[in-house]
Amino acid sequence: MVNLRLGSIAPDFKAETSAGDIEFHKWAGDDWVMLFSHPTSTLAVCTTELGGLAKRHEEFKQRGVKLLGLSANDVASHHEWIKDVDEISGSSLSFPIIGDKERKVATTYDMLDALDASNVDALGLPLTVRSVFIIDPKKVIRLIISYPASTGRNVDELLRVIDSLQVSAKYKVATPVDWVPGQDVIVANSVKKEEADQLFPGYKSVKPYLRYTADPSKK
Template sequence: MPIRLGSPAPNFTAHSTKGDIDFHKFLGDSWGILFSHPADFTPVCTTELGLVAALQEEFEERDVKVIGLSANGLSEHDQWIKDINEVNNVNLQFPIIADGDRNVSTLYDMLDNQDPTNVDNDGIPYTVRSVFVIDPTKTVRLIMTYPASTGRNFDEILRVIDSLQLGDKHRITTPGNWKRGDDVIVHPDLSTAEAQRVFKDVRIIKPYLRLTSSPF
């Protein structure tokens, strides 16, 4: 079955740069991000992993555990991390899964089906740039897929996590281009009368569009 929003996040065991992991045990009661990379020692991936390492405190503040994946072995990963740290002036601490056999990539449908050149020496497809955000109940809450040629925007991923976490705590949704601290939308299931009891201020733009100050 394909993984969709609201699907249970499949569990797996794998080798990683931080030892063997059971994915669900690794996540525990935290939020999680699983994100894939086509291969080690590639330019776009090197910049991406450096960005994630630089944002480590931001993820920790949100109780998010990060785990990467690349279709190479542990020895390549260990050498690549040295390059990532040097190029980006970071200290990468999160685990990177060694998925040379593509077991996890296949389980999460992260293999490249578009670019026939994105294969290893054995002709096996590499992964595309997939992102899965998983909540503490092990439910998939966000799926993003970029082509191998395009680096991801991890500020956007943080923005979505902020929106999801806020919406889980309060009866709100977030408008386009919303960011932390901006006004939010009263959830459509909440009546205006009830919203006025729940929130400090409710501004009615349209009967179906009511804004309130961010609970952050």
């Protein structure tokens, strides 16, 4: 198992998915990727999450983000599960879901549940937690979040952190607490005053280390 951290290169892998076989790096291409895991198919929380993501898939596409799901069972079960997801949520799920019954990808990305004794399959093998990896076009891991099996993720928050990562990647800024696109951002601490004056004329300096400027992505 690779010891993955923010800034690590996302490990490449080959996998069977609900949309056909993929080689991860080749499939990702020059796009951002959100790789996320579910414990297993046909679970209640997982079904609601997949439906929520499928209904808002276009919002991820608009940001240049590909979605790639994973659960610790086979692809055949995914096809049946997708039918349930679409029926229940009114969605049309089209992003691929990895069949990882042998836990190869889950082990590589440290997605397996080490604490919850109830989050296991019929053989007693651990299932995955609700991991999220945001990976940039250079295959660098930019964000890692892990939720327990009992807690469904928030799609608005996933989109928000992607917006934050993308604006910070393009401009020399960071985003403050509760930030959403269009609100003021923070001039990065690495930017000296002379450069800040050029890049962000009219910025507001609250403290030498806290300087606000308008969201540059909205200009």
